[in-house]
Amino acid sequence: MGRAPCCDKANVKKGPWSPEEDAKLKAYIDQHGTGGNWIALPQKVGLKRCGKSCRLRWLNYLRPNIKHGGFSEEEDNIICSLYISIGSRWSIIAAQLPGRTDNDIKNYWNTRLKKKLLGRRKQSNMNNMSSMGGETKDANGQEDDSYSPGLSSSAFERLQLHMQLQSLQNPLSFYNNPSLWPKLHPLQEKMIQNLQSLNEFPNTALMEHALPSPQPVQGQKVGFYESPTAAKVNELEKSLHGISSSDNSVAFINENNSMDSTHVPKANGIEQSNAGIQASVFQAELDNFLNTKTVDFVPQEDQMAEFDCFKEMNVSKDGVLWWSMNDFDARSASLNAWESTSVLHSQQIFQEYELGYNL
């Protein structure tokens, strides 16, 4: 037994809206507002439409100041950064882009941005692989088919994108520590095994073959990078507060030529140098794609101290920057010139993001 339909489907018109219907709806809402009840609205307006359909039409097309198409590079950057940070929360992303609707952004991501990003990765990987004379595989060793069934699942795709970022930035992160993984249902285990079996080359092995190990230089960054997300938010931070308060997963060589353990957990089977190379390669790709300026940033102890939860989890706060609670609210308040959807329902949502993606 399914749920009751929201309206009488038989007596409701479906499909594209006519100019007359648009005009009717717009005129009514301009004059009376929505009345706080979309279900009752079509009757009042005299439209044979479902209330949900009216709402959608108004929000996505008829309401004032809607922008269609022509996404700017700045908007691209914001969408990409937020997608990597929070996933397909289109309404939240839309709230950061005045005049854009969640539907528009969702379509834009699915039809263009995603392909642009993955397409570039594909191209870049092909370049890497061509020097090896191997067949085309992505950085995870998978058959590099950007449109493969594996990527058709948005959840898996997002996971993959995020894992790429996460593992490149922090080779000792959760994703690279199976011992930290929660127990899975046997079917889930099986699925993961199947996915892994597709990987002819483990991630690091692939890069090990592709690239020589770097020689760390005293005082230099060794490959961990500030993600575009972090850079973007850092920029926003600066513009909002006039200071930089974000932190990034940047590994440093201290004066003794050893890793600064404040920021980098002790190695456990994965060579930092390889991770560094992976990161720099990916950074180049992503920076190129996002056209985001990479900002040199030296994290301070007191800044790290803000993130006790990361310490407890024995991982550095990685460069995939999570909106800190107060920051996000403040940012939302100042950037969200648009009305509509509440940007954040509560701090809890983002605590979940932090926990969920960093665990």
Next chain:
DNA sequence: AAATGCTTCAACCGCGCTGGG
């Protein structure tokens, strides 16, 4: 010029959440 394939995007669908009764 016609057929076919591909891309785009408006609209629909169904589910989770919320608040009022």
Next chain:
DNA sequence: CCCCAGCGCGGTTGAAGCATT
């Protein structure tokens, strides 16, 4: 506390337009 109507969201669909053969 429970139920239910309505809202809002994310995923999906399918028609229209465009590109290619």
